[in-house]
Amino acid sequence: MNADAARADELEFEALIGPLVEPGLRLAFSMLGDRAEAEDATQEAITRAWKRLRQLRDRSQLRAWFLAIVANQCRNVRRTQWFSTVRIAEIFRPARTADTDVERIDVARAMSHLPMGDRQLLFMRFYLDLPIEEIAVVLGISPAAAKGRIYRACHKLRPDLQEEDLS
């Protein structure tokens, strides 16, 4: 491949992936709690995306596909012994808040105790506003399973929540 062709490939890649970097970085930050860690993970995810882009058959799934790579990379980081031993306790301390809305404080406090998988689901659904179908692709599960898991995560935050409230 000559330099011009390589550069053209890179430009095309940046056009595709560039708009997804911010949601990817935000997802990584929500999972890792540290900007430098999140940037590292996102950058690594971009590198992996570059290497695997040709394996992506359906470009309409690009966002879910890329976020899945980011999430997977973050899980890898969290799985490392060093991170799980040293960093998690220090990064994910329950946050102190000056918020005066009791219900909101309760939700924030409950969220700080949610398993990472649940936080990831809620983040994609309520912060990134991803449709259920796309979340399902990110997690590699069926849309019905994704919806069920979101409901269960919400139920942990607010036990009186009804499943139909999610519709």
Place this chain on the structure above:
Amino acid sequence: MSKLRDDVRGAFDKEQAALGDMGDARHRLVHHALSGRDVTDSRGLQWAAATAAILIAAIVIATFALVRAGNQSHIVPAATPSPKAIASLTPMTNPLNVPDSTPIITFGDPAKPDQIDGITWDGKQSGVLPYQPVGSGNPANNLFATASEIRDRQGKLVASGNFGSKFFTGTWADDEIHFCQTVPFDNPGGSGLPTTLQIVDARVGGARNVAKVGTLYNQTYMGVAACSVQFDRAVVYQSGGQGVGVAQFWVVQLSTGKILWTRTFDPAGLPVQIVSSRDGQYIAETRAILTGNQASWTSTILGPDGSFAGTLASAVVTFCWDGSLAVVQSGGDAVTIVTVTGDATVWTGPTNYLVSETRAEPDGSGLALWLQPSKPATVSPPPRELYVIAGDGRVLAHIHDTP
């Protein structure tokens, strides 16, 4: 439901506020993700830097991607341990005027990041390279390899071949004209593929199979830590799961393919990183030691036959060419150059900087170290410092970015 949604979103909003301004994150991360495989290679970040990067990530002092842009540049030929910066606000324009056989260090011009400049190892001559190289340079930086071709310092095509899937993945040998690589490069399938160590003659692009060693899986990679034609050996390693640490390494005789010795590591233990001297004679195994919330590092040095040769109370980042010196760093300490016996410190770098890239002076004991701030930079791009250091610790040049 909308109340819960709002509350959840509000909690995430608060959390995400700590992320701060996204600024140029999009362009920067994409650029560095791509250049991490390409430009990084082109500047000679080979196995040592890859290992250093993993160590640095493990140390988890903010690892910002490599950036070469800056508004001001300072090129400092110096012969003192404390070089003074001489400001140069414009990009280098003079061509580097040295024979192609003279080893040089290449770097991105601090005032013009797309321009690649060169400097001699004595720090006395510098200038723009006549051909702006793409790919990974050999130790002397007079041949440059990409995944498909090899060019000389003038840009003349020397050979073509298959040297990587997208990027050059070989490790240049110490004779300047060969490199080692493992094949296949990627796509090992679900159950992995056995890999073959090859040695390639860069003058013609032809590869010779040396030995079957290791297995490439989707979640791991194979690498060559040292390729020494002069000492007839290569050090090949297989990463741990998810690319973390090293699962096994092999010391292979290049002429016969014989495995001289090998080491495996417990996948359930703390990750081990290895760094080899360029001749494959000495290998440092670095492990983390966790004490409460503190991580420190210790390195065991193994000799030519794998026997114990010493320890260093730091992570080894690289060795100099003749093996007499090691670049070490532990936790947030300043990077230092020490004798491999550990009994003398030759040079100590500035505090709060991490090594991001290294080069060893061919046939000498000099070292080129690129340092970047250990804390997340408040400016973008973060500054990077290149020190060219003689074997006795004198700083021969200091190229300083000041955004």
